[in-house]
Amino acid sequence: MHWENILATRASRLKASEIRELLKLIGQPGVISFAGGIPDDALFPVTEFQQAFAALCEGENASAALQYATSEGHLPLRQWIVGEMAKLGIPCDSGNIIITSGSQQALDYLGKLLLSPGDTALVQWPTYLGALSAFNAYEPVYDRLETGALRPAESYRQAASGGRVKFAYLSSEFCNPTGESIDSKERVRLLNLARDLDIAIIEDAAYQSLRYDGEVIPPILALDIEREGSIEATRTLYCGSFSKTLSPGLRVGWVCGAKSVISRLVLMKQASDLHSGVVNQMAVADVATRAFDKQIEKIRPVYRQRRDSMLQALSREMPAGINWTRPEGGMFIWLTLPDFMDSVGLLADSLKSEKVAFIPGSAFFADRSGANSLRLSFSNSSEENIEQGIARLGRVIRQALAS
C-alpha cells in the first residue's frame, strides 16, 4: 500500500511538534523542565471534581451524562460562561457560546471555517505553536502581524497574492510563548486594521484568568462590541479555556462570538465529533459554579511567586547580553540570546550537561526564524527547582558564550 499516493496535500504539513516530542524526552530522572506549558496538577481542585463526578452518577444525571447530547454544548455551562463574559464587558447570551474540546479545537474549527488553501493568516512572530499546527491543516500562508507599529492594511493585502487575508490570530494577554500582552491602544489599532482588511480577529484568551499584576484590560471582543453596538456586528472570536484554571485533561473550552459564526461552528462540531463529552461539561459546569473564583484565588499567588522566583533567578544567573520578558501573568518567560546563538543546539547541550529543558524559540515562528530565543515555563516547577534550573541554564549559556 503506497499511502503517499493517496494522502491529501495537507498531510505534508503534519509534523511532530517539538513540545510533544520533548515531553517524552524529559522524563529522565534529574531533569528540571521549563518546557511544557502545563498547570501544576497539585493545584487542581480535586475535591470539587470528586464531588462533581459523584453527583453525576445520581438519578437522572447518569442517563444524561452517558447519552448523546447537543453539539452546542451543555446549557448550564454555557450560561455560566455568559456570566463570566459579562464581567469582562462582553454582554451576550448562550447562543453566542459553543463548547469545544479545549480551545485547541476552537482554533482548529476557526481555521477550518475560514481558510482555503493559499489564504493568509496573520500571526505574531513568535506565536502559539499549537495555533500554527491547527491552521496548517488548512494550508494557509502566514504573514507577520505587527501590533506595535502597524503596517498599513494595503501591505497585508498585497502580500496575500495567493488568496485573501482571512484573520489575525493572537493571544492578547500573557501570550504563549512570550508572556507579553498588547495594551488597549494596540487592541484598538488592531480592530482598525481588521476593519480595513475586512477580516476576523481570533482572540486566544487561554490565560485570561492568570493575571498577577497590572490593570485589567478589556478583551478585544469587549472593545469590538463597544464600537459596533452589539456582539452580532463584531468580527472578534474569543476563545476561552478551562485548561489553565480547572483542568486541561477534561478538554473543555469555548468560543464566544456573533451567532452567525457560532451557528456554523455548531454544524462543524456536529460533523466532526458530534459534541464534547457530556461528563466533562457537566463536571466543569458544577465545579466552575461552586468554586471557580476560589480556585483562581488559590492558583494566582502560587504562579505569581514562581514567576517572581524565575525573574529573580534570571537576574542573578544570566550573563550580560541575555534579555527576557517580564510578564504580568500567564505561564511563560521569553529569553532572547545574542544573535549568533542557536537555542536548538543549546537545548541538546543543556539536556546533556546540565539536565535542564526549555523550548527552542524557532518552534514558535511561522518562518522558523528566532533561533536565538527560547521559552521558559514557570508554572509547573517548585521555587527550589526554578532556582536550581535557572542556575543550570546560566551555566550552559555562559559555557556556550565562552566557546
Added chain:
Amino acid sequence: MHWENILATRASRLKASEIRELLKLIGQPGVISFAGGIPDDALFPVTEFQQAFAALCEGENASAALQYATSEGHLPLRQWIVGEMAKLGIPCDSGNIIITSGSQQALDYLGKLLLSPGDTALVQWPTYLGALSAFNAYEPVYDRLETGALRPAESYRQAASGGRVKFAYLSSEFCNPTGESIDSKERVRLLNLARDLDIAIIEDAAYQSLRYDGEVIPPILALDIEREGSIEATRTLYCGSFSKTLSPGLRVGWVCGAKSVISRLVLMKQASDLHSGVVNQMAVADVATRAFDKQIEKIRPVYRQRRDSMLQALSREMPAGINWTRPEGGMFIWLTLPDFMDSVGLLADSLKSEKVAFIPGSAFFADRSGANSLRLSFSNSSEENIEQGIARLGRVIRQALAS
C-alpha cells in the same frame, strides 16, 4: 462584518443535519420516534461507571485524570482494544490504535488525512449521513460504491476526473441506515477493487458488537491482514466505537490500522484537540475491562427483541408494495415505499396526523436520491411503542397510498 467574504470554500457544504434538527422537533408530547439511532439509556452500565468515576478520584488517578495526556490515547484502553481486535482475527499492538472522540472523529480525521478538494470518496447509496457530513468538509466528489455486482475498477478511475479516488467507506455490518451487512465474498471483492484502485478502505464497525443472529463474519481488516501477512501492509482502517455498547456521551472510539497511518492520525489529533478527555478514556477502560462482555450480554437480547417486534409489526401493519430489510444486528430497519412516494412529505403528515417520526431516506444518499425510502430505528423504543408506532405508520402510509 461580511462573513460570507471570508469563509473557506468548504463552508458552503456546512448544512444542518436532518437528524439533529428532527431530534429537536420530536420532543413534543405523544410522539413515538423511530428517528434517532441512539442507544436506550436505561441500558447504560450506570453502576459500573459510578464505580469508575469514584476510582478516578482516588490518589494519583486524580492528577492523571485532570492533567494533559498523550495524543495517542490512554495506554490501558488501547491495550484492552488490542485484546478485542485479536478476538476478531486482527493481531496488532497498541501502536496500531489511536483513541478518537467517538468514531465520528475518526471519520473526520480520515477524510482530513486523505481528501483534497475534488478527490473522490466511494460510498454506498445510501450510507451513514454522519460520514457524508464529516467528509464534506474536505470537498470531495462522491461516487457510488457497488459491493454486490462490482463495477470494474477502471470505471471508478475514469469517473474521478477532478481528482483521484482515495478510499471506499462503508459499514460492513448492520449498517446505518439499512441494517444490512456485506458477506465474506463481497468483502474479498471489495479488497480486490481497493487493490486495483490503490485506495484505502474505511471500515466503520460502530455496530460490530450488536449481532443478534447469523454467523460472525471476519472484519475486512482481518481479511486484509490474512492476505497481506501483517497489519502494516494493509489498506483497511477499522473504526470502532463504544457509543453503541457502553456510552455515547463519553465520546470514545478508535481507529485500528497500519502504524504509518496511525502515527499521522496522532499528529493530526495533537494539532486539532491535543487528546481525548482523560476521564472519559480511563472510565471506559475501567468499565470495558470489568464489564464489557456482561454489558453485551445484557443489551443484545433487549435490542434483538425490539428488532423482532418491529419486524412482526411491519408484517402486520404494512400494506402491499412496501418492502423492508431484515437486519441480523444493529439498530435500523430500512423501508422502501413505492417509487412515486416521497418520505419527506410523509414525515410531515406523519408527525401531524399520527405523531410518529422516522428519518427520510434521501438524507442518506450522497446525491439526495432515495426519496421513496425511510429509516426506522428500533433501539430506543419499548415493544409497546414499537407496536403502536408501526401501526400509526401503517395508517399514514395507507392514507398516502389512497390519496
